[in-house]
Amino acid sequence: MWGSNARAAHPIFFHHLLKGVDAGARMWTVDPRRTTSARFADMWLGLNVGTDIALANGVGREIIHAGLVNTEFVENATEGYEGFAAHVEPWTLGRTAGVTGVPAEAIRDLAHGYASASTAQLIWTLGITEHHTAVDNVLALCNLALLTGHVGRWGSGLVPLRGQNNVQGGGDMGALPNKLPGFQDVADDDARTRLEGVWQATIPAEPGWHLTQMFEAMESDDLKAVWVIGENPADSEADANHAREMLGHLQHLVVQDVFMTRTAEMADVVLPAALGWVESDGTVTSSERRVQRTRAAVTPPGEARQEIDVIAEMAERMGAKWGRPTAEELWDELRSVSPMHGGMSWQRLEAEGGIQWPCPDEDHPGTPFLHGRLWKRPIDGRRAPFSCVDDHPPVDQLTDEFPLRLTTGRVLDSYNTGVQSGKFNSPIRSGDALELSTDDARSLGLVRGDRALVSSRRGSIEMTVAVDPDLPVGLAFTTFHFPEIADVNQLTSDAWDTSSGTSEFKAAAIRVEKLEVAPNA
Amino acid sequence: MNEVSVGEPHPLVELTIDGNSVKVPEGSTILSACRKEGIDTPTLCWASNLTPANVCRVCVVEVEGSRVLVPSCSRSVESGMVVSTDSERVRTSRRMVYELLASSVEMDRADASVRDWMEYYGVRPERMGRRDEIATVAQSPKVQDDLYVRDYERCILCYKCVQACGDDAQHTYAIATAGRGFSAHVSTESDVALPDSACVYCGNCIGVCPTGALVFRTEFDMRVDGTWDEDSQEVTTTVCAFCGVGCNLELHVQGDAIVKVTSPADHSVANGHLCIKGRFGWQHASG
Numbered sequence: 001m002w003g004s005n006a007r008a009a010h011p012i013f014f015h016h017l018l019k020g021v022d023a024g025a026r027m028w029t030v031d032p033r034r035t036t037s038a039r040f041a042d043m044w045l046g047l048n049v050g051t052d053i054a055l056a057n058g059v060g061r062e063i064i065h066a067g068l069v070n071t072e073f074v075e076n077a078t079e080g081y082e083g084f085a086a087h088v089e090p091w092t093l094g095r096t097a098g099v100t101g102v103p104a105e106a107i108r109d110l111a112h113g114y115a116s117a118s119t120a121q122l123i124w125t126l127g128i129t130e131h132h133t134a135v136d137n138v139l140a141l142c143n144l145a146l147l148t149g150h151v152g153r154w155g156s157g158l159v160p161l162r163g164q165n166n167v168q169g170g171g172d173m174g175a176l177p178n179k180l181p182g183f184q185d186v187a188d189d190d191a192r193t194r195l196e197g198v199w200q201a202t203i204p205a206e207p208g209w210h211l212t213q214m215f216e217a218m219e220s221d222d223l224k225a226v227w228v229i230g231e232n233p234a235d236s237e238a239d240a241n242h243a244r245e246m247l248g249h250l251q252h253l254v255v256q257d258v259f260m261t262r263t264a265e266m267a268d269v270v271l272p273a274a275l276g277w278v279e280s281d282g283t284v285t286s287s288e289r290r291v292q293r294t295r296a297a298v299t300p301p302g303e304a305r306q307e308i309d310v311i312a313e314m315a316e317r318m319g320a321k322w323g324r325p326t327a328e329e330l331w332d333e334l335r336s337v338s339p340m341h342g343g344m345s346w347q348r349l350e351a352e353g354g355i356q357w358p359c360p361d362e363d364h365p366g367t368p369f370l371h372g373r374l375w376k377r378p379i380d381g382r383r384a385p386f387s388c389v390d391d392h393p394p395v396d397q398l399t400d401e402f403p404l405r406l407t408t409g410r411v412l413d414s415y416n417t418g419v420q421s422g423k424f425n426s427p428i429r430s431g432d433a434l435e436l437s438t439d440d441a442r443s444l445g446l447v448r449g450d451r452a453l454v455s456s457r458r459g460s461i462e463m464t465v466a467v468d469p470d471l472p473v474g475l476a477f478t479t480f481h482f483p484e485i486a487d488v489n490q491l492t493s494d495a496w497d498t499s500s501g502t503s504e505f506k507a508a509a510i511r512v513e514k515l516e517v518a519p520n521a
Numbered sequence: 522m523n524e525v526s527v528g529e530p531h532p533l534v535e536l537t538i539d540g541n542s543v544k545v546p547e548g549s550t551i552l553s554a555c556r557k558e559g560i561d562t563p564t565l566c567w568a569s570n571l572t573p574a575n576v577c578r579v580c581v582v583e584v585e586g587s588r589v590l591v592p593s594c595s596r597s598v599e600s601g602m603v604v605s606t607d608s609e610r611v612r613t614s615r616r617m618v619y620e621l622l623a624s625s626v627e628m629d630r631a632d633a634s635v636r637d638w639m640e641y642y643g644v645r646p647e648r649m650g651r652r653d654e655i656a657t658v659a660q661s662p663k664v665q666d667d668l669y670v671r672d673y674e675r676c677i678l679c680y681k682c683v684q685a686c687g688d689d690a691q692h693t694y695a696i697a698t699a700g701r702g703f704s705a706h707v708s709t710e711s712d713v714a715l716p717d718s719a720c721v722y723c724g725n726c727i728g729v730c731p732t733g734a735l736v737f738r739t740e741f742d743m744r745v746d747g748t749w750d751e752d753s754q755e756v757t758t759t760v761c762a763f764c765g766v767g768c769n770l771e772l773h774v775q776g777d778a779i780v781k782v783t784s785p786a787d788h789s790v791a792n793g794h795l796c797i798k799g800r801f802g803w804q805h806a807s808g
Binding site (some may be wrong): 009010012013016018040107161162163164167171180259260275276279284286287288290292293294295296297298299319340353354412413414416419420421422423424425426427428436 | 760766
């Protein structure tokens with residue numbers, strides 16, 4: 001597990017993982033924090049924040065030097081191995097240990113254990129992707145799977161855990177700036193023409209903007225009006241002060257949401273919406289590409305309306321006659337334009353409790369894992385390329401002025417900006433605390449419960465201090481679930497990965513100062 | 522390509538149940554063989570998503586050549602085995618188990634199937650003496666937070682909760698049995714209040730409790746108020762919104778409000794279990 005605290009963020013996935021551990025599987029966790037997941041691992045590799053690529057390159061070199069490369073797989077299914085081997089050659093165990101802070105023996109153990117296992121999985125979450133080197137981090141892990149052949153086989157693979165119940169489905173439906181439904185490219189003339197026929201509309205061949213580019217376009221005044229559906233960027237964006245300033249700068253802001261979020265409060269028009277998973281019929285797609293049905297169980301309150309109705313009525317006012325399609329009718333339209341969903345009839349989704357794409361026809365059982373083609377001889381399709389990637393430290397550098405590294409993440413009982421999880425009274429909720437290592441707390445003269453002023457290059461907020469003996473010296477941790485009491489994203493870094501658009505939430509530089517409480521306060 | 526290794530098929534074993542010849546895969550339990558044959562068998566401590574704890578003895582059957590009755594939930598089938606599920610000895614034993622349990626524990630909120638079996642076997646717990654004279658019964662429910670109630674007046678010590686909290690699902694180990702004999706009870710470490718214990722409030726213990734000893738606070742409060750009306754509740758299955766794993770939720774709705782959330786044990790994603798968010802994070806959807 002690399003950059004994932006699934007015990008807290010994906011607890012039921014972790015149940016499955018623990019079945020393997022109970023049955024004798026070995027587990028390593030790679031994470032700057034010694035998380036609750038790490039307590040179940042054979043070994044915890046506590047790397048310095050932002051040194052994932054260095055560690056992966058070091059593991060790769062050790063696999064090569066120990067003669068543990070799956071040469072049959074590398075020769076028949078990959079390309080670029082020689083270049084990769086040369087690229088990682090400088091990453092000796094000693095050098096890797098120096099950069100990452102992980103002991104050489106632990107790196108060696110991970111490399112040998114992973115490469116020697118008959119089946120092995122590399123599991124990651126936002127600890128890999130919320131960096132300015134997000135895509136390179138992922139490629140660095142892919143290299144290890146290619147070296148060892150731990151991909152495309154039952155029990156082996158690359159497992160990015162999705163953080164939301166339909167973030168996979170959103171991408172599948174084409175809610176990406178460069179994709180049509182089913183990951184067909186907008187630049188693909190055939191796909192575009194086919195969809196234009198179905199939709200009776202012209203589709204631009206140029207990709208649109210992703211979220212980070214939209215904020216840049218707001219700043220340059222190229223983007224003047226925004227319709228936000230089910231997102232709370234005023235709280236969830238890194239460098240939140242800047243994001244709020246940009247949203248405030250818009251000529252027109254429409255927010256469609258289930259609650260009056262901070263973003264909704266800024267809007268010119270708020271469209272109250274039904275809650276997807278409990279007030280609406282539809283589908284969501286999970287981390288394992290499993291399309292499942294959501295069903296309305298209760299009536300939406302007040303004037304809240306089904307999202308389909310809101311969008312269809314908006315279309316009507318713009319002059320398009322979409323009628324009021326049911327969820328099933330929309331799904332059937334998707335099946336007609338997205339080949340990988342073609343075999344998933346509404347009836348099958350009901351009867352089978354979910355189907356994993358691709359599922360091209362009604363006789364297809366769905367696909368439990370991808371990339372099996374890499375094991376066909378000769379290989380079916382193009383070879384999988386090794387990537388030569390280098391580590392680059394976090395953009396927000398540590399200095400005497402900002403000496404501590406702040407990383408953010410989820411805790412077990414809460415979710416994102418708390419819009420949905422803040423309403424139940426959890427007995428284990430610890431709130432907005434800034435967690436410090438024992439040594440850092442001591443040197444700052446702080447104890448649990450003290451108030452502190454926490455500052456980054458972008459903002460300052462007051463927080464309550466907690467001490468976590470499992471944190472390494474120099475690292476601070478907090479959640480971002482309680483923006484109303486601790487507006488953590490005022491601190492986080494909006495340096496972003498140019499390939500994915502993801503901000504570097506995991507690596508801010510901060511300063512912590514004790515706040516003296518007046519004796520009678 | 523999508524080739525999945527499923528290993529060697531299990532050879533079939535032939536046995537006799539209630540006079541009928543039955544073939545089931547090697548390693549099956551007698552209970553699963555009975556269910557395959559459509560022979561209904563009561564259980565209390567057994568659940569499809571837990572390892573058999575083997576303690577309640579309500580699923581016992583008679584096996585020819587065996588001196589004692591055997592628990593069908595955990596005994597594997599053997600070739601040539603001759604099993605009786607409805608002999609006088611089996612009926613008497615099952616009735617006695619229910620009578621002994623119900624003589625010291627309130628069974629009025631047990632699962633409907635449990636109450637049906639008790640009626641079927643003509644259970645008369647009063648034969649064992651007056652329940653209120655038995656020391657272990659009289660306890661006030663432990664109401665220590667807004668999510669759980671532990672009403673140990675209804676606990677039969679079936680260990681399901683301990684297993685769901687431990688090796689079989691959650692691996693949190695917040696509860697275990699403490700004490701011996703009549704003092705045996707399920708407890709947190711040093712009997713601390715639940716919020717101070719290792720508990721992470723997944724509610725998986727409540728999910729497997731067969732007698733209503735562990736209950737959601739919503740249900741407990743509604744029962745106290747006299748508004749709990751299971752017959753009017755509708756159950757709708759949907760997908761949890763709090764991460765990308767895709768756990769199915771069964772929303773129990775009464776009067777257009779969610780009153781309880783469970784998880785289908787036969788769905789491969791969550792196997793009947795959930796986390797605190799899936800189990801309790803629905804308040805924003807009710808008014």
